[in-house]
Each structure stands twice: as structure tokens, then as C-alpha cells.
Amino acid sequence: MCSRFHNVCGLFWTLIVCGCSPAVPVAVPPPGHLVQGIRQSTLQPGPPSPVRLVRNPVEGDAEAIETGKRLFGQFNCAGCHAGGGGAIGPALIDDQWIYGSGAGNIFSTIIEGRPQGMPAFGGRISEDQTWRIVAFVRSIANLTEDPAPSPPASGTEKGKAVFLHGPCVMCHTIRGTPAGSRVGPDLTHFASRKTIAAGTLPNTRGHLAGWILNPQNLKPGTQMPATLLESQDLHALLDYLETLK
């Protein structure tokens, strides 16, 4: 039943894509290659899997940007964002990014969807297609520079990369970096704060570690999700956050 449903979906998308642009065939992947969005549920068998740091494999690639532009039209992104100038949906060519302007942010926004209108494309688009759209969107926003230098030079630089390519960037702003989301608190001067967790804990390294790794336990109901980092990534992230005076 399930595979039949997938077959029907696959046929549906094949028809849509071919119907929209017969001259430029775009490979639609078989269902097994589709990117599944992250499902939010209160039921979970144990803690979520460790965070994967994300980088666009086709960032700045001219051919990928060109394909991304076509896909932008084929998936009807333009229906809400117009040519990028915005209409029903936000503009993509200015510097206002509610959910962050990093490649990983835009990828997540496409796959997971966002409240008040942005549909989740998870399950309907391949990873490769998504990255190409991301490359296109970042190119029209003049965000061609990859914010993550690799390999990072110091612990602090590594921590910054963990922040910018991990889940932190989805919700927090650090001015002077691509992290510009306004969902959670602005962390630009985080190290100057006396307390964390809405004033409930002293801003010390120990409390901060516990807060990042398992905030729900310290403040039930907080919007901050648990972030299961590899230990080296956590230490680097703590080093970085402590530099934000």
C-alpha cells in the first residue's frame, strides 16, 4: 500500500516537473532518495541522534545555481516569493532572515516548512535539488561567501563553526555572523550576561553545558530543544560562546 502510494507520488511529480518544463528535464529521484523532513513529536525512543553539521556541497557553483533557479520555478517557490523580491512570502534578496541565512538554515526551512505559510517540502524533493535551490537563493541574496572557514584554526573558530552549522543558528542571532534568526534570544553579547535560562541559572560553563545538552530538564516547557553534541564540539562551542563579551 505504502509503495503504491509512493509510486503514485513519484508519477505525480514526474508529471508536474515534465509538464512545467518539457525542454529541460530535471531528474526526479525515486522515493527512496527523497529527503524526509524532521518530524516533531513528543514521542521519541530515547534522545535524538547527534547533530550533523551542514554545508552546501554546491555552494557558489554556477551550474548548480542555474539548476536551482529552474527548480525555484518548478517547485513554485516563486508563487509566494516572486522572483526573490517577495510577495505573499518574505523577500529573499534583502538581509532580513527570520530563520537564518546560512545554507543549513535555508535547507531546513525548505524541508521542514515554517509557520504561517511556508510548506514543508520534505518527502517531495531530493537532497541534491534542495541544495541547488539553496545555492540559488543564497546567490540572489548575495550570500555567496560560505561563513564556515575550513578547517577551523582554533578551538574558538571550531566553536563558531559548530554554532553556525549546527542547530543553534536556527533560532539565535550573533551580530557580525550569518546567524540572524529572531526565534530565540540574541547572543551577540552572551558572555557579558550574568544569568542564562531566563535568569534562572548563573552564566557559568557548567550550567551552560547542562542547559545546551538538556534544557527541558532544567526548565520544563522551554522552547529551546536538547542539542546532543559530540563532546569535542561542545567544548569548542563553550569556548566560542565565552568570547562573546
Add this chain to the structure above:
Amino acid sequence: MRTILLLTLASLSLVLASGAGGQAERGKQLAGWYGCGSCHEIPGLRGATGQVAPPLRRIARRAYITGSVPNTPTNLIRWIRAPRTVDARTIMPDMKISERDATDIAAFLYKLD
């Protein structure tokens, strides 16, 4: 000679009885400040309900700590001060705790029931 030996044994047992030889009450306050309780469950310490790392109740009775070294005051203090020198892959952060503070925290931990 025998008196000296007895005195030495007596003072040694006193040191062991007080855990790591630090001030437990001060250690309790420091544990609260540094944030041990955000990752560990610690009985008697306000807000110490952490569920990131093992609970610390009755830690004095454990044979080994960190899953790797014998539970001696020296090892515990070293672990508190510089966890990654004991286990390079640990998630426990280095909180830049002084020898004195770590000794007092160890004294507090060794009194936990």
C-alpha cells in the same frame, strides 16, 4: 615511634573521614555556582536535577569514578579540575576550577548519602 605511627594513622583516618579534606559546606555552595547540578542529580543541592550525566548520590561508596579510575580523593579532584586529562572524550567541560575549590567540592560530594 609507635606514638608517631598511631598519630599518623589517626590524622589519616580523620582526613579520610572528611572525604577529600576540604570544607564540605563551602563545596556545596561552589557546586551550585559552577553548575554541577545542571548535568548531575545531587541530593540536597537546590536545583540539582540534571539528567545529562550520572547522579552523584552515595558517590563515596563507589569503587570507580568516570568508568575508568579508582575512586580516590586525588582522582576525584583531578576529574573535577580537568576532566579531559582523565578521559579525553568526556562531555564534562573544564570549568577552570582551582585546586582549593575542587577539594571543597570533592569534600561535599563525599558526604552525599
